[in-house]
Amino acid sequence: MNPKANANFQALAGSSPHEKGSPRYREYRRAWVENPSGFVLADFPLHLDVEASCRCNLRCVFCDKLPALKGLVQGDMDFGLWRTILDEAERNGLYGLKLSYRGEPLLHPRLPEMVALAKDAGILDVYFNTNGMLLDRETARALIDSGLDRISVSVEGTDPAAFEQARRGADFARIEANIRGLVELRERLGAATPKVRVQTVRLPGLDLESYAAFWRERADEVAVVDYKAGDRRVTGVAEPRFACPQPWQRLTVTWDGLVLPCNNDDTQLLPLGRVPERSIGDCWRDPRLMELRELHRRGLSHRAAPCDGCPWRAAQMAKLPSGGAP
Numbered sequence: 001m002n003p004k005a006n007a008n009f010q011a012l013a014g015s016s017p018h019e020k021g022s023p024r025y026r027e028y029r030r031a032w033v034e035n036p037s038g039f040v041l042a043d044f045p046l047h048l049d050v051e052a053s054c055r056c057n058l059r060c061v062f063c064d065k066l067p068a069l070k071g072l073v074q075g076d077m078d079f080g081l082w083r084t085i086l087d088e089a090e091r092n093g094l095y096g097l098k099l100s101y102r103g104e105p106l107l108h109p110r111l112p113e114m115v116a117l118a119k120d121a122g123i124l125d126v127y128f129n130t131n132g133m134l135l136d137r138e139t140a141r142a143l144i145d146s147g148l149d150r151i152s153v154s155v156e157g158t159d160p161a162a163f164e165q166a167r168r169g170a171d172f173a174r175i176e177a178n179i180r181g182l183v184e185l186r187e188r189l190g191a192a193t194p195k196v197r198v199q200t201v202r203l204p205g206l207d208l209e210s211y212a213a214f215w216r217e218r219a220d221e222v223a224v225v226d227y228k229a230g231d232r233r234v235t236g237v238a239e240p241r242f243a244c245p246q247p248w249q250r251l252t253v254t255w256d257g258l259v260l261p262c263n264n265d266d267t268q269l270l271p272l273g274r275v276p277e278r279s280i281g282d283c284w285r286d287p288r289l290m291e292l293r294e295l296h297r298r299g300l301s302h303r304a305a306p307c308d309g310c311p312w313r314a315a316q317m318a319k320l321p322s323g324g325a326p
Contacts, residue, residue, distance in 0.1 A: 007245070007316050012212035014221035017127075017150040017195040025124050028095035036245030039297050045284055047096035047125075047250040049263045050085060052077050052111055054103040054255045058131050058169040062156075062201060062227070064311060065102040065266060076108045077255045083117070084276045085253060090121035092281065099128040101252055101263055106134040112142035119147035127151060127194070133170060135178040140185050148194040152223075153179055156200045158214040166203075179218055199223040226315040234314040240299030242317050244307065247293045251284060259283040261292060261306060264313075269306040 018029055031046055053076045089097070097118050099105050105128045108114070118126045132153040143151070153175065157163050160172035183196055198215040200206060202224050215222045246262040253259050257275040260268060270292070272283035283289070292304045302308045 007319070008226040008312065010224050012208060012222045012224055013216035014197075014219065016221060017197065020124075022124075024095075028124055031095075032249060036243075036248040039243075039248065039293070041248060041293070044092035044094065044281055045249070045251045046094075047098070048085070048089060048094060048280070049098045049101050049250060049252040050077070050082075051101035051103065051253065051255040052099040052105040052108040052114060052128070054101070055107050056102075056104045056131075057107065057133055058104070058167055060131075060167045060170075062166060062203065073256075074103070075255055077114075079110060079114075081257050081275060082114055085280065086117055086121050088275075088280050089118075089123065094121075094123055096125040096250075097123050097127075099126070100130070101254065102266070103255070104131055104134070106130055106139060112139075112146040112148075115143065115146035115148045125149050129154060131167065131170060132175040132178050135175075135182060137181055137185065140178070140182040143182075143194060144186055144189060144191050150193065150195040150197065151182075152197045152199050153219075154200070155198050155215070156203055157206055158211060176218065183219065195220045197221040197223055199225055201225060201227045203227055226312070234317060235309040236302060237317075238300065238302050239317050239320070241320055242301060242313065243296040243299065244301060244310075244313060244316075247289065247296060251280060253280070261289055264310050265306040270304075 020026075028046065031040075031042065034040065035042060035046070054072075054074045055076065099111065099114060099118075105111055111128075115126055126148055127150040129152045132155065135153070155163065155172075155175060156166055163172045164170055179196060179198065182194075186194070196219045198219040199222070200211060208224055211224075212222045244262070246264075250263070251259055251261065251272075252263045252265070253275060258268065259272040259275060259278070259280060261270050261272065270288060272278070272286045272289060292307070295301055295304045296307070301313065307313055
């Protein structure tokens with residue numbers, strides 16, 4: 001089975017931020033979908049996940065990243081390292097950039113400046129995921145001024161008590177006010193961006209219809225993403241109908257410069273190099289990553305160390321018709 005782009009994502013309400021009309025943007029979105037489906041490898045990643053910060057101000061009970069961070073040194077990306085990454089991205093015509101991976105990007109004190117430099121470098125789609133706690137009025141204004149294209153705020157449900165029990169350290173009312181404040185300020189300033197998406201992990205028992213009805217009045221788009229449960233890992237199971245799209249779309253760069261094949265290799269089973277000692281382009285063409293792509297192309301993703309046991313892989317395999325892995 002050819003991989004399907006964005007298989008873990010479902011829009012529930014509102015308009016997509018990808019409804020842009022420039023020829024270059026349309027080419028980006030075409031390649032995003034068609035490169036994985038045809039196993040076409042571009043000269044450079046279409047997109048980078050760059051970890052502005054791996055620190056987090058919350059301790060969510062369902063977080064799939066938290067176990068991988070335990071015991072590790074955590075910090076914010078050095079600005080010199082950021083400029084090195086951005087220089088290579090600009091030279092190679094990078095299309096998309098997400099300034100988040102494991103941590104809360106708004107903890108980086110220079111995040112709006114990072115965004116502004118990325119937009120100056122010609123990157124079409126600059127965004128990040130956030131828990132929304134630090135999205136106060138001053139930060140909202142700085143992000144609007146930076147040219148940020150879009151922002152995804154993660155909010156599970158509409159019940160404050162249940163939300164705060166799961167997202168330890170969060171304040172539902174504060175986050176809702178921050179989202180409203182950003183949208184209202186954007187409208188008052190007459191700015192077109194950032195587009196605001198509110199999204200949830202697909203948790204058991206969550207009423208998605210009620211969720212969409214509540215948040216569609218407060219954001220531009222409402223969406224749900226698959227729950228990558230650590231206890232749902234599938235190992236040693238071949239599934240010839242599955243191939244992941246990410247090896248043909250993106251790479252991940254951690255806050256301290258380590259390049260990973262995707263944003264699911266949290267245990268760093270396939271480190272490809274470290275910027276600036278190795279370029280992102282060289283990592284993209286690393287023979288080990290080329291071998292991983294070939295395994296996926298042949299339906300043998302279980303033979304790739306970072307992929308066998310990947311909870312994202314398990315979530316997508318579970319959607320296959322009867323005969324796929326559980």
